Amino acid sequence: MPEVTTKALLPEAFAGLESLAATWVHETEEERYAQRLSSSMDELQAFYDAALPRATEAMAHLDSFDLDDLPEKELNLMRLMFALITITFPVEAFRQSKVPDTGSTYLKKTLEPGP
Numbered sequence: 001m002p003e004v005t006t007k008a009l010l011p012e013a014f015a016g017l018e019s020l021a022a023t024w025v026h027e028t029e030e031e032r033y034a035q036r037l038s039s040s041m042d043e044l045q046a047f048y049d050a051a052l053p054r055a056t057e058a059m060a061h062l063d064s065f066d067l068d069d070l071p072e073k074e075l076n077l078m079r080l081m082f083a084l085i086t087i088t089f090p091v092e093a094f095r096q097s098k099v100p101d102t103g104s105t106y107l108k109k110t111l112e113p114g115p
Contacts, residue, residue: 011061014077016050017051017054020050023047024079024083025080025083032086035086036083036086039097041091041095044091044097047083048084048087048091052084055081061074062074062078062081
């Protein structure tokens with residue numbers, strides 16, 4: 001049987017985060033927020049625990065590139081860091097994926113961060 005290979009989404013230096021990329025790398029804030037809302041606290045905590053220790057290194061790596069000309073893998077790494085930002089309050093403060101005491105409130109952003 002032929003070996004199945006998958007294309008890496010992240011730079012080689014961040015291969016340890018590759019298992020998170022398929023779930024957490026999304027193009028838009030709306031998609032990242034939807035992923036946050038559909039994830040359990042255990043899933044959010046696991047992502048946080050894996051990605052946070054690499055955040056400073058990821059930002060330093062990304063700073064070595066022109067923001068308007070990021071290679072695909074670096075763009076994915078930036079989106080992974082955006083997802084980390086999206087889940088920090090639920091993990092550190094809310095202890096739930098939704099904002100407490102807001103009912104069905106939802107904010108839709110009209111501008112995306114990034115290039």
